[in-house]
Amino acid sequence: MELIEKLTVLADAAKYDASCASSGAPKRSSKGKDGIGSTNGMGICHSYTPDGRCVSLLKILLTNFCLYDCQYCINRRSSDVPRARFTPEEVVTLTLDFYQRNYVSGLFLSSGIIQSPDYTMEQLIRVAKVLREEHQFRGYIHLKTIPEADPALIAEAGRYADRLSVNIELPSAESLVRLAPEKELISITGAMGTIDSASQESRFDKRAPAFAPGGQSTQMIVGADASDDSRILRTAETLYGQYRLRRVYYSAFSPIPNSPSSVPFQAPPLMREHRLYQADFLLRGYGFKVNELIGAQGNLPLDIDPKLAWALANRDLFPVDLNLAEPQVIARIPGIGVRSAQRIVDLRRLKRIRFDDVVRLRCVIEKAKPFMITSDYHPQQASLESSVLRRQLSDQPAQMALWG
Amino acid sequence: MQVLCCDDDFERWRAQARHLLMQQVAPHAVVWADQVQPQLFANAPNADEQPAMAPALPPPRVSAQLLGELETAAQYRTPGRWNLLYRVLWRVVEGERHAGLAGDADGSELQRRIKAVRREAHHLHAFVRFHPLTDHPWLDYVAWHECAHDVLASASMHFAERLGRQRWLIVSSRDAVWYDGHELHYRRTCPGEWASLAARTRDSGDPLWETYYSSIFNPARLNPEVMQGHMPLRFWAGLPEGHLIAGLISLARTGAQKHGQTEALAGKSGKVIRAMQQHSAANRKAP
Numbered sequence: 124m125e126l127i128e129k130l131t132v133l134a135d136a137a138k139y140d141a142s143c144a145s146s147g148a149p150k151r152s153s154k155g156k157d158g159i160g161s162t163n164g165m166g167i168c169h170s171y172t173p174d175g176r177c178v179s180l181l182k183i184l185l186t187n188f189c190l191y192d193c194q195y196c197i198n199r200r201s202s203d204v205p206r207a208r209f210t211p212e213e214v215v216t217l218t219l220d221f222y223q224r225n226y227v228s229g230l231f232l233s234s235g236i237i238q239s240p241d242y243t244m245e246q247l248i249r250v251a252k253v254l255r256e257e258h259q260f261r262g263y264i265h266l267k268t269i270p271e272a273d274p275a276l277i278a279e280a281g282r283y284a285d286r287l288s289v290n291i292e293l294p295s296a297e298s299l300v301r302l303a304p305e306k307e308l309i310s311i312t313g314a315m316g317t318i319d320s321a322s323q324e325s326r327f328d329k330r331a332p333a334f335a336p337g338g339q340s341t342q343m344i345v346g347a348d349a350s351d352d353s354r355i356l357r358t359a360e361t362l363y364g365q366y367r368l369r370r371v372y373y374s375a376f377s378p379i380p381n382s383p384s385s386v387p388f389q390a391p392p393l394m395r396e397h398r399l400y401q402a403d404f405l406l407r408g409y410g411f412k413v414n415e416l417i418g419a420q421g422n423l424p425l426d427i428d429p430k431l432a433w434a435l436a437n438r439d440l441f442p443v444d445l446n447l448a449e450p451q452v453i454a455r456i457p458g459i460g461v462r463s464a465q466r467i468v469d470l471r472r473l474k475r476i477r478f479d480d481v482v483r484l485r486c487v488i489e490k491a492k493p494f495m496i497t498s499d500y501h502p503q504q505a506s507l508e509s510s511v512l513r514r515q516l517s518d519q520p521a522q523m524a525l526w527g
Numbered sequence: 528m529q530v531l532c533c534d535d536d537f538e539r540w541r542a543q544a545r546h547l548l549m550q551q552v553a554p555h556a557v558v559w560a561d562q563v564q565p566q567l568f569a570n571a572p573n574a575d576e577q578p579a580m581a582p583a584l585p586p587p588r589v590s591a592q593l594l595g596e597l598e599t600a601a602q603y604r605t606p607g608r609w610n611l612l613y614r615v616l617w618r619v620v621e622g623e624r625h626a627g628l629a630g631d632a633d634g635s636e637l638q639r640r641i642k643a644v645r646r647e648a649h650h651l652h653a654f655v656r657f658h659p660l661t662d663h664p665w666l667d668y669v670a671w672h673e674c675a676h677d678v679l680a681s682a683s684m685h686f687a688e689r690l691g692r693q694r695w696l697i698v699s700s701r702d703a704v705w706y707d708g709h710e711l712h713y714r715r716t717c718p719g720e721w722a723s724l725a726a727r728t729r730d731s732g733d734p735l736w737e738t739y740y741s742s743i744f745n746p747a748r749l750n751p752e753v754m755q756g757h758m759p760l761r762f763w764a765g766l767p768e769g770h771l772i773a774g775l776i777s778l779a780r781t782g783a784q785k786h787g788q789t790e791a792l793a794g795k796s797g798k799v800i801r802a803m804q805q806h807s808a809a810n811r812k813a814p
Contacts, residue, residue: 127738134742135789153691154684155709161688168757169653170768172744173776175753182743188800197788203797204788217735223668223690224657226736377747377787391747470630480630
């Protein structure tokens with residue numbers, strides 16, 4: 124099979140993995156050195172596809188031959204898809220070529236399970252090792268980790284990769300049993316634990332070699348099973364706490380051709396995915412707890428964002444005076460982010476905050492207005508019922524239609 | 528009213544501004560000419576612009592941070608770009624420390640320009656497309672890229688970190704930058720020889736990259752508005768994948784949206800894999 128045909132099959136097979144991040148790596152430079160590649164911790168999106176997603180890495184599978192039969196996956200063994208397999212050398216050449224032409228900032232390599240989990244993991248490691256050692260490649264490498272592989276192999280992978288990821292796949296152990304019969308929660312979390320302890324060791328022992336400095340991430344598929352948002356966010360919160368994950372990616376289940384009857388066949392729930400990312404951001408960046416955002420059961424509202432929903436449910440804490448409140452409290456006002464909150468605090472050392480100052484900081488003023496006080500402004504809407512406010516502030520129906 | 532010209536050069540503007548501050552010339556009493564907005568009575572850029580008056584005040588001191596912000600904002604292309612910078616500088620020196628902050632009317636505009644310049648540098652790092660040259664005596668890669676602001680000189684070293692000792696050239700309709708493997712050479716006006724080198728490779732496609740771009744796109748998630756927000760239309764012509772976008776969108780709209788698989792694979796025959804004993808679901812213990 125020609126290289127270009129393999130690329131068609133194996134890029135198509137990789138598109139269901141949401142992550143394409145090239146962030147979190149330490150600063151590396153090739154200036155004046157042999158080899159190529161640099162990282163600066165930030166990550167670059169080199170292109171965007173018409174689905175609005177960023178292209179930052181060459182994201183491909185080594186092969187889409189697979190012994191597993193995960194129902195939500197296009198590459199499951201019972202799926203009737205064209206199959207292909209790259210040699211490790213082909214992946215190395217493609218990565219270096221795409222990198223030098225400035226199409227990508229590195230490689231995100233995953234694979235179907237062939238022969239055995241250990242064999243598959245060895246193949247993935249081989250690609251990373253050749254890139255790093257034979258070509259002195261200093262760009263970003265993200266390796267998908269096969270949970271059932273030997274921990275010694277996972278440790279080896281971490282020496283070459285900037286980021287490792289083990290996919291949790293589904294929000295509950297029951298769904299995993301039903302939809303991914305060969306996978307087990309215990310081996311998935313076991314691999315996360317192996318990565319986390321190796322990463323902690325290398326962090327505390329300065330002489331130890333670096334281990335996946337970009338940390339680990341995971342992906343959860345949303346909408347392939349009946350789990351609600353509460354369940355999803357609680358699973359995410361546990362993973363952040365127990366294994367120090369950098370990111371949990373939520374991937375709206377995208378129907379696949381010749382879909383089995385065990386998974387839904389409808390447009391991916393993109394708005395739901397979007398709200399989960401917003402809630403996740405509040406957990407990681409704003410100090411919110413899952414319990415503040417959602418009850419023991421149920422879903423996040425689709426018509427308003429989770430921060431506005433929280434504010435509407437906690438009207439007794441508002442309006443907040445921007446000239447007096449702590450920055451963390453200001454950042455909890457809908458429409459005002461962490462950075463704007465810091466700017467407001469910087470500015471009020473020099474002058475009293477007025478309404479126009481907040482407008483100039485480019486906060487989402489319509490959203491923030493009912494919840495804030497400045498030296499020249501007190502909200503009239505402060506006395507409005509939350510249900511009325513919600514109707515005023517909810518996202519336009521046209522936008523809902525756009526997101527499906 | 529004094530009319531000055533700094534030839535759109537920050538260091539020259541800085542010397543002029545320092546002199547004006549020492550003379551206590553207020554912002555409304557001075558105006559700068561620039562390429563976009565020439566002033567009729569501006570002094571020639573190379574003339575000695577310091578009037579022979581004795582300085583009235585000692586040289587002003589401002590923080591390195593403010594100076595850095597002014598230098599970044601100076602790269603923002605807009606008619607009369609230098610006047611705002613002097614107004615902010617004047618006000619800070621006069622004791623209005625918030626004049627450069629986002630909450631201030633002038634500061635808000637300054638910060639907006641800084642943000643736009645940083646974004647344009649990021650666009651440069653993201654959307655430059657290098658074409659390889661074989662057997663060229665002093666060059667390995669060449670690219671054509673149009674920046675909306677003057678970031679080519681300040682933001683190009685990024686590629687030296689990326690490409691090690693390789694030699695590359697980035698050309699625009701105004702300026703150009705060449706890295707010889709050791710040092711960066713910036714030209715305010717692109718030499719003709721460089722421009723023709725870049726022009727020759729400008730429209731060369733790359734089948735592998737175009738295949739990858741088409742295959743990694745998920746038609747079931749079509750959302751062109753978000754794409755265009757991140758990747759403005761003006762860059763598409765310079766991207767090998769640019770000409771594919773319209774076709775991919777219309778294919779997705781006319782039916783492929785039901786699932787994610789790329790059109791190129793839809794008609795191909797597939798392969799179901801026989802289950803191996805130790806992995807088959809039936810063989811697994813009930814939970």
